[in-house]
Amino acid sequence: MHHRADDSPPGSVRPAADAPITRPEKDALLQQNRARLDQDITSQRFVWESMPRIVDLQLSNICNMACTMCHDGASPPPRKLDPAVLEPFAREVLPTAAVVVPFAGSEPLIVTWDLTRDLARRYDLELEMITNAQFLDEARFRELEPFVSSLTFSIDSHMRDVYERIRLRSQPDKVFQNLPRAARLCREHGIEPHANVVLMVENAAYMHETVAFLADQGCTTVRLLAYRHPVNANPDRAFADAVRHLSPEWLQWMLRRLRAVAREKRIKLVFEGLTREEHDFRPRDLVFRPDRKALHGLWEQLPYYYPGYCMQSPDRIKVTTEGEVYPCCVADNGRLRLGSLQEQSFQQIWNGPTAQDLRRAMLTLDLPEICRTCSFHTAWIPDEAEHLPFVDWYHDVHCGGTVGRVPPERRTLVVEGPAHQLRSETSPLFRWRAPARPVDEYHLAFGIAGTWNEANRVFVVPGTATEFTIPAAIWSSLPPNTGLWWCLWGLRRSALGESLRAATVRCLVRHQPIPRVPGSKLYERQ
Numbered sequence: 001m002h003h004r005a006d007d008s009p010p011g012s013v014r015p016a017a018d019a020p021i022t023r024p025e026k027d028a029l030l031q032q033n034r035a036r037l038d039q040d041i042t043s044q045r046f047v048w049e050s051m052p053r054i055v056d057l058q059l060s061n062i063c064n065m066a067c068t069m070c071h072d073g074a075s076p077p078p079r080k081l082d083p084a085v086l087e088p089f090a091r092e093v094l095p096t097a098a099v100v101v102p103f104a105g106s107e108p109l110i111v112t113w114d115l116t117r118d119l120a121r122r123y124d125l126e127l128e129m130i131t132n133a134q135f136l137d138e139a140r141f142r143e144l145e146p147f148v149s150s151l152t153f154s155i156d157s158h159m160r161d162v163y164e165r166i167r168l169r170s171q172p173d174k175v176f177q178n179l180p181r182a183a184r185l186c187r188e189h190g191i192e193p194h195a196n197v198v199l200m201v202e203n204a205a206y207m208h209e210t211v212a213f214l215a216d217q218g219c220t221t222v223r224l225l226a227y228r229h230p231v232n233a234n235p236d237r238a239f240a241d242a243v244r245h246l247s248p249e250w251l252q253w254m255l256r257r258l259r260a261v262a263r264e265k266r267i268k269l270v271f272e273g274l275t276r277e278e279h280d281f282r283p284r285d286l287v288f289r290p291d292r293k294a295l296h297g298l299w300e301q302l303p304y305y306y307p308g309y310c311m312q313s314p315d316r317i318k319v320t321t322e323g324e325v326y327p328c329c330v331a332d333n334g335r336l337r338l339g340s341l342q343e344q345s346f347q348q349i350w351n352g353p354t355a356q357d358l359r360r361a362m363l364t365l366d367l368p369e370i371c372r373t374c375s376f377h378t379a380w381i382p383d384e385a386e387h388l389p390f391v392d393w394y395h396d397v398h399c400g401g402t403v404g405r406v407p408p409e410r411r412t413l414v415v416e417g418p419a420h421q422l423r424s425e426t427s428p429l430f431r432w433r434a435p436a437r438p439v440d441e442y443h444l445a446f447g448i449a450g451t452w453n454e455a456n457r458v459f460v461v462p463g464t465a466t467e468f469t470i471p472a473a474i475w476s477s478l479p480p481n482t483g484l485w486w487c488l489w490g491l492r493r494s495a496l497g498e499s500l501r502a503a504t505v506r507c508l509v510r511h512q513p514i515p516r517v518p519g520s521k522l523y524e525r526q
Contacts, residue, residue, distance in 0.1 A: 020472035021095060026124040033096040037315055038298050043365055044303070044481070045497045046356035046517065049264040051096040054128075054293060056329055057119075058104035059086070059112035064133055066168040067156075068240065069198050070105055072233035075167050079321040080112065080225035085341045092346050094304055096124040098292040101128040104318060104329065109135045109240070113143075120147045126292045128195065134171055136178045142175065143186050149289040151186050157203045158213035166202055183218025192288040195219040198229050204242040204243075207370035208257040215265035222262070223270040226375050228330065245272045276379030303380040304388070304483050305449040306423055307507055309362045312376045317350075325349050327358055337521070357389055357520035363481040365423070365516050368523050384420050388448020388485055391455055391505065398458045400447065403491065405437055406501035413488050413502045423511040428476035432469045432488055435500055439463045440488035446478075450505065457492065463490070476498070480512035 019363055021029075036050035043185065058078045066073050080266060082181035094100070102108040102116045109131050120127055127147040131155050146149075157163045160172050195214040197203070211222050227241040255271060262269035263281045271277040302309055312328035323341035326332065336358070339349035349355065361367050361395055368513040371377050395403055414437060418428040442461040447453060457478075461468045470478075478484060485507050516522075 001323060020122050020148060021124045023124060026095075030098055041298055041302070041314060046359050047351045048359075050315065051064050051093060051350070052100065052315050052317045053096075053098045053207055054316040055093060055097050055099070056101045056104050056316070057081075058106060058320045059102055059108075061321050062111045063102075063105065063107040063132075064110060064134055065107070066491065068166050068168065068202075068237065069200065069227055070230065074228045081319070082323065082342075085323040089122070089341055090184055092118060094119065095123060097123070097125060099126045099128050101329075102292075103130045104320065107135070109140055111142075113140075115146070117143065128152070128293065132167070132175065133178045133182060134174045136182045138185070145185075145191070145396045145480045148191055148219075149243070149291045150192040150194055151182065152183070152196050153214075153219065154196045155179065155214060156198050156200070159203075159204070159206060160211045162203050162206070166198075166200065166403055177476070180217045187218060187220075190287070190289045192220045192221060193219045194223065196223050196225055198227055199224045199242045200240045201242050202240060203244055204246060204254065207254060208261050211267075212256055212261050212265060215261070215267045219267065220286065221268040221270065223272065224258070226273045243440055244461065254468075265286050272375050272379060276375065279344050291502050296315055299518070301449055301451065304451070304485065304507075307381045307483050308365050308377050309380070310371060310374070310376045311361060311380050320352070324414035326354070330374055330376065331370065332523070336368065339447060353517045354521050357517035357522040360514050360517060361522060363482065364511070366513075366516070381421060382507065384506050385450070385485075386504060386511050388447060388450035388505050389452045390445065390450050390485060391487060393447060393452040393456055394445040394458065394487075394489075397452075398456075399509065400442075403489070403496050403499055406489070406499050410499065411501045411503045413490055414500045416504070416507075418508060420506040421494055421509070423509040425511050425513070427470045428508065429467055429469050430488075432502070434466050435490060438494045439500065441491055442468075443489040443491060444468060444485055445489065447485045448479060449483050450507075455479075475510065478510045479512075480510050482509065484508045484510065 033053065037053070040050050058081065060078070061076055062078050063070070063075065066075045073456065101121065102112070103295040109118060109128060114128065119125060119381060126149060127144065128150070129144060131150055143432060155175070156166045163172055164170060170215070183193040197207070199207065207224070210495050216224050226243050229238050229241065245416040253275070255277065258269055258271070259279050262279055266281050266283055268278070268282050288303070302311065302314065309327065312330070316328060317325055317328055318327070318331065319341065325338045326336055327338060329334070331337070338354050340353055341349070344352070361371070367377065395401065395405060414433040416431040416433065418424070418430065422428060436504040440463045442463065442465065444459040444461060446457045448455055459468065459470065485505050487505045488502040492498050
């Protein structure tokens with residue numbers, strides 16, 4: 001563990017509090033912070049020197065609608081974030097933040113919109129805007145255009161009667177008038193128009209028509225989100241959860257229809273239920289502004305380093321109007337609460353016992369109940385793969401280029417164990433079936449996170465064997481709680497062109513339990 005006595009990351013550069021941050025200053029801060037985050041994650045630290053890149057900032061909880069998936073269709077008492085809390089937080093956190101999401105259950109284009117723009121100007125922030133579009137006229141679009149690379153419209157149905165049953169107090173005429181104009185303006189300014197749709201029993205039957213409608217309105221990416229039951233909502237509202245209450249066969253049937261629609265309309269479709277699917281049929285020449293949120297080297301590799309590590313938790317926080325800090329957009333009402341800005345400094349929260357314990361839990365998968373079935377955990381456990389970069393490392397480095405890539409028709413080795421994504425404290429038994437024609441030797445190759453890495457290992461096993469166990473001393477030297485992606489090859493020395501390979505690459509984790517952090521409140525309210 002790496003512990004720091006002070007409350008600020010070492011070597012941090014902060015512009016003067018009253019001076020707006022320039023683009024060169026911001027780029028330098030973001031680059032520095034990204035490098036620290038890479039070190040924090042790969043070193044498996046619990047006390048982090050990096051700061052959050054993405055901030056869900058609930059400047060108010062006020063919305064013009066009262067949607068059934070938010071607060072069970074009832075609006076909470078109106079509240080704004082206290083300026084006495086906001087200002088010190090902004091000075092400490094926003095200089096190194098890349099993106100602010102001014103949403104968290106509110107409509108960002110009303111009440112606190114001017115404050116949001118002021119923060120974006122002062123700290124050179126990109127805004128990730130999610131809006132119900134009712135107030136998104138052309139004048140408001142012109143105001144937000146300088147601060148966004150994408151714009152997300154939250155539209156749950158193209159059918160007026162269904163829309164009105166889900167989005168209480170809405171004005172559909174304004175929404176459906178603003179939507180195509182805003183999408184067109186986005187395309188004209190290089191901003192990608194997204195749409196979010198919460199998949200519910202109420203709208204599921206016509207979801208393919210809704211996706212087609214949104215594509216026709218100009219949206220290039222449509223994201224289907226799993227329904228999340230509001231805290232303290234009437235239990236009957238749980239029956240709106242389509243993933244829970246519609247059969248897996250029906251959902252797969254609908255997903256096939258949705259994929260066909262996405263292919264026909266040439267859009268990107270993302271499904272975030274208990275699993276995650278992404279199908280990108282957008283034209284290759286479609287170009288939008290760079291997205292600052294995506295500028296992170298480990299983002300795509302994180303599920304392969306630490307399968308199941310929540311993609312929300314590494315460098316994202318949510319701040320509520322009460323000043324409470326949470327690690328993600330899903331946590332609320334005390335669940336996963338890291339601390340309160342009314343009582344602590346941000347650094348005391350960011351590296352406090354609960355935050356440290358959450359980082360430990362993500363490594364060991366000793367997860368709180370709210371995380372175990374959350375799609376941001378389950379959907380980021382990769383399946384077996386046909387190819388990963390370490391396969392190229394095996395051929396080019398270990399074999400010196402002498403063993404050619406094995407074509408699909410020769411990937412016939414049948415591996416019987418261990419199972420994909422096994423976590424084991426002791427070295428497991430690798431088992432496979434002998435091929436019809438004998439081989440001279442087997443190569444069992446391991447790639448850390450599936451990457452091209454000097455620390456990757458290859459074990460040579462006699463061709464007469466059908467099982468193998470990594471020696472205990474070597475097993476204990478492998479990186480703990482890390483994805484060790486492996487594949488089996490069968491070689492014939494006299495005919496390397498006839499090499500065999502297993503059909504897929506699997507993942508194994510050398511599990512190392514880590515005690516829970518004293519003083520943590522991570523598992524409270526379960």
